[in-house]
Amino acid sequence: MKTMCRPLLGATMVLGLSTALPSLAQADELTLCWAAWDPANALVELSKDFTAQSGTQMKFEFVPWPNFADRILNELNSGGKLCDLLIGDSQWIGGSAENGYYVKLNDFFDKEGIKMSDFAEAAVNAYSTWPKGTPNYWALPAMGDANAWFYRKDWFNKPEIQAEFKAATGRDLAPPTTWDELLETAKFFNGKEIDGKKVYGAAIFTERASEGITMGATQALYPYGFKYENTPGKYDMDGAVNSEGAVKGLEAYKELYKCCTPPGYTDAYMGETLDAFKSGQAAMAMNWFAFFPGLAKDENVGGDRIGFFVNPKEATAASTLGGQGISVVANTDNMDGALAYIKWFAQPEVQKKWWQLGGYAVHNAVLNDPSFKDSQPFAADFLVAMNQVQDFWQEPSYAILLQAAQKRFHDYVVADQGTAKEALDGLVKDWTEIFEDEGKL
Amino acid sequence: MINSDTTILEKEPERAAASTPVSLVRRIGGLSDRAIAWLFITPTIALLLAINIFPLIWAVRLSFTNYRANRPNAVLETVGLQNYQRVLTDSDIWIAMQTTAHFVFWTILLQTLIGFSLAYLIDRKFRGHAFWTTVILIPMMLSPAVVGNFWRFLYQPQIGLFNYIVSYITGVPPSSFEMLGSVSLAPWSIIIVDTWMWTPYVMLICLAGLRSIPDYIYEAAEVDRASAWRQFWSITIPMALPFIMLAVLFRGIENFKMFDMVMLLTGGGPGSTTEVASITLKREAFESWRTGRASAFAIILFVAVFGLANIYVNALNRVKQR
Incomplete structure (x- = not known):
């Protein structure tokens, strides 16, 4: 009997330990969810310091952008426990706050002495607050971003091209500062043969499925005077969304698409515009600042061959907001660990x-550093852009609002259906119906 | 030799019985045949109820509510027939249904014509026909995801082989037209891919039909000095018709719910030009999160397909009885 008991006891202990160990490991582990892109790799590097200091192992769940919203919002909706920390898109904050997916961080910030005034005001407003502009914080600003432009500086610097441009337009060839100049420059380059290759004016966002064309078209709409509401918070959209300026802005975006994008760019987003530029097809391209460090270092088009410029103004100066805040997922089993990461990250x-x-980073210690503007070739533009950003609706129903915009913009810009006025009138109708369903109208 | 084999076969059940544990034999032995049958099919029925019937009933229930999957904590309200009314009066949904009908019609027409023609040729049993049959079947053996991505490259205006072939034949510059980006060409680009991929499937079914026609019927027709044309219209087509109709039914149901190919090739674009019903449904359910309304749309689609399929199966049965 004794001989039988010993192996049984041993087996029970092994079994007990083997079931206990994973939970011990889990207590010292945090999973951070974000999109799979260049800055995510930088965050992996940065987080090694957190692991070294705290002993907490970091796991990362990076989802490609086209599936990011679907994948993570499904995770939140289903009460999943995949993510302890989430760097979620700015538009998600309303829904995540109202549905209790994010932890409200005010008390934690007060306790740990983390001040929102240490971060850029526009970033705090966009990435952290809900309701917008109120001191209710659901995230720490993690990644400032905006839609901006880059161009082939080496082409712009060619004397023969400069002379040709001057003869054609009467002005010096330089990065555009207005949308009229942007269109003119794009048309000038479109179809031109440079270095034995046919090139195109500009690569822009036209993607239909997720958010691409909306993020691209608003880059034209905002400078021309598009607003979401006449009175903030009143949802009175008629006359703002479909204003005369907004119509002109949408027409300008379509004109740029029709005249000057490379063939086949009917469903293009971040990856495609980068491809168009890196393959030497486009003279100019739009994309998020997040990609600019990689572009500046690119072997073929980086270094002296690339230049950057902030979104051209028109009636006003404006850029489409990107970027995200980092939030603690309310469903986490490791709340202390997640909050410890936020505290560490805020330093x-x-x-x-x-x-x-x-x-x-959008911490004032970084942005206000005198050396910041010269730290990267695009740093000064980043500061300008972050001071003029405008964001899409951040309402809990943002996904439906976004889908309506995607459809209206793609139908008009890419599929040639109707006029800009009809597209924007239709958008007012769609959004009105959505807000009526929400009980906000 | 035959005798010894027979003896072995006769002894097999006895050996199996001998090797079965006595307790199991006794336990099963106490059950009727009917009970044993139920014992075996119960897990399958339970599985079917869990993964088919329950979700269907749940979807019907949700279709009468304002439920949104992204707001599980919101108060669930019964909205009566409002979701059905909104779906049926939504012009975008009717456009998606028209787009679906367009795809279904053209893909079935082309696949049936080409599939039957190929089957007719293969049935001639020319030299190497087995090899060519295998070659023709390759597209339908590929994954739709592979086919979708593969054709996206072929349709690329600047480097795509398709555009170059068209350019070679017609003389128009390859980058002067966009199969996936043009409103007029995008629907046809999907029809071409679906036809390329699934024509072999129709061919296979038609080939089975042609091979099932007994040779003696043609021999009798030869004796009666019927022309080849007359034999084709009076023997081949009527006798292969149930098989052709079966292929049309299978492809019709498949193409009505076409999703993967459209999603991979155009994503429903440009604009909403190729947005078929299944993509509208997906957007409604998982992008707009109107789960109640999406459930109503799904039920409407289900009833439509189920009803049409039933009418068609009745017609098929009538043809078979002729």
Whole structure:
């Protein structure tokens, strides 16, 4: 009997330990969810310092952008426990706050002495607050971003091209500062043969499925005077969304698409515009600042061959907001660990290293540093852009609002259906119906 | 030799019985045949109820509510027939249904014509026909995801082989037209891919039909000095018709719910030009999160397909009885 008991006891202990060990490991582990892109790799590097200091192992769940919203919002909706920390899109904050998916961080910030005034005001407003502009914080600004432009500086600097441009337009060839200039420059380059290759004016966002064309078209709409509401918070959209300026802005975006994009770019987003530029097809391209560190270092088009410019103004100066805040998922089993990561991430030294690695810190210690503007060729533009950003609706129903915009913009810009006025009138109708369903109208 | 084999076969059940544990034999032995049958099919029925019937009933229930999957904590309200009314009066949904009908019609027409023609040729049993049959079947053996991505490259205006072939034949520059980006060409680009992929499937069914026609019927027709044309219209087509109709039924149901190919090739674009019903449904359910309305749309689609399929199966049965 004794001989039988010993192996049984041993087996029971092994079994007990083997079931206990994973939970011990889990307590010292955090999973951070984000999109799979260049800055995510920088965050992996940065987080090694957190692991070294705290002993907490970091796991990462990076989802490609086209599936990011679907995948993560499904996770949140289903009460999943995949993510302890989430760097979620700015538009998700309303829904995530109202549905209790994010932890409200006010008390934690007060306790740990984390001040939102240490971060850029526009970033705090966009990435952290709900309702917008109120001191109710659901995230710490993690990654400032905006839609901007880059161009082939080497082509712009060619004397023969400069002379030809001057003869054609009467002005010097330079990065556009207005949308009229942008169109003119794109038309000038479109179809031109440079270095033995036919090139095109500009690569822009036209993607239909997720958010691409909306993020691209608003880059034209905002400068021309598009507003979501006549009175903020009143949802009175008629006359704002479909204003005369907004109509002109949408027409300008379509004109740019029709005249000057490379063939086949009917469903293009971040990856495609980068491809068009890197393959030497496009003279100019739009994309998020997040990609600029990689572009600046690119072997073929980086270095002296690339230049950057902030979104051209028209009636006003404006850029489409990107970027995200980092939130603690309410469903986490490791709340203390997740909050410890936020506390660590908010430190000025960590924020400085974040910027050095390729992340877009929006901490004032980084942005107000006198050397910041010269730290990267696009740093000065980033500061300008972050002071003029406008974001899409951040309402809980943002996904439906976005789908309506995607459809109306793609139908008009790419599929040639109707006029800009009809597209924007239709958008007012769609959005009105959505807000009526929400009980907000 | 035959005798010894027979003896072995006769002894097999006895051996199996001998090797079965006595307790199991006794336990099963106490059950009727009917009970044993139920014992075996119960897990399957339970599985079917869990993964087919329950979700269907649940979807019917949700279709009468304002439920949104992204707001599980919101108060669930019964909205009566409002979701059905909104779906049926939504012009975008009717456009998606027209787009679907357009795809279904053209893909079935082309696949049936080409599939039957190929089957007719293969049935001639020319030299190497087995090899060519295998070659023709390759597209339908590929994954739709592979086919979708593969054709996206072929249709690429600047480097795509398709555009170059068209350019070679017609003389128009290859980058002067966009199969996936043009409103007029995008629907046809999907029809071409679906036809390329699934014509072999129709061919296979038609070939089975042609091979099932007994040779003696043709021999009798030869004796009666019927022309080849007359034999084709009076023997081949009527006798292969149930098989052709079966292929049309299978492809019709498949193409009515076409999703993967359209999603991979155009994503429903440009604009909403190729947005078929299944993509509208997906957007409604998983992008707009109007789960109640999406459920109503799904039920409407289900009833439509189920009803049409039933009418068609009745017609098929009538043809078979002739």
